[in-house]
Amino acid sequence: MRAIVQRVSRAAVVVDGEIKSRIDRGLLVYVGVNRDDGEADVSYLADKIRFLRIFPDESDKMNLDIAQAGGKVLLVSAFTVEGDARRGRRPGFDNAAPPDRAYVLYEMLCHVLTSLGVAVERGIFGAFMEIESVNSGPVCVLLESRRLF
Numbered sequence: 326m327r328a329i330v331q332r333v334s335r336a337a338v339v340v341d342g343e344i345k346s347r348i349d350r351g352l353l354v355y356v357g358v359n360r361d362d363g364e365a366d367v368s369y370l371a372d373k374i375r376f377l378r379i380f381p382d383e384s385d386k387m388n389l390d391i392a393q394a395g396g397k398v399l400l401v402s403a404f405t406v407e408g409d410a411r412r413g414r415r416p417g418f419d420n421a422a423p424p425d426r427a428y429v430l431y432e433m434l435c436h437v438l439t440s441l442g443v444a445v446e447r448g449i450f451g452a453f454m455e456i457e458s459v460n461s462g463p464v465c466v467l468l469e470s471r472r473l474f
Contacts, residue, residue: 351396357406
């Protein structure tokens with residue numbers, strides 16, 4: 326399971342010109358599910374997202390996590406995060422989980438984050454979405470449950 330985590334001052338999911346979900350200060354997280362992912366990958370990623378210290382404290386150092394900063398998470402399923410562009414010029418998506426499996430793990434990640442005390446807004450699974458965001462910093466962090474990078 327992979328995630329691109331962006332610290333944002335605001336973000337929104339738009340489908341067919343209508344805002345479906347939005348957050349102010351928080352994390353915009355694009356999640357890709359690998360075909361071999363399971364509950365352990367969800368737990369690892371949820372813990373990393375929940376306790377990732379990328380918000381500034383009173384000394385302007387990145388020492389606060391999402392809960393300490395009073396922010397929300399906007400979780401967007403994006404199978405392209407599992408893309409492999411090491412060969413050729415077009416990414417391959419052979420490692421991405423099929424939609425039915427990806428949906429189950431995406432929902433599980435939403436649930437685990439919520440149980441860890443994080444307010445979670447969601448993208449629309451499987452929809453063509455336009456994501457509007459204002460990256461704060463910019464701060465972007467890559468996470469991978471198998472710790473390949």
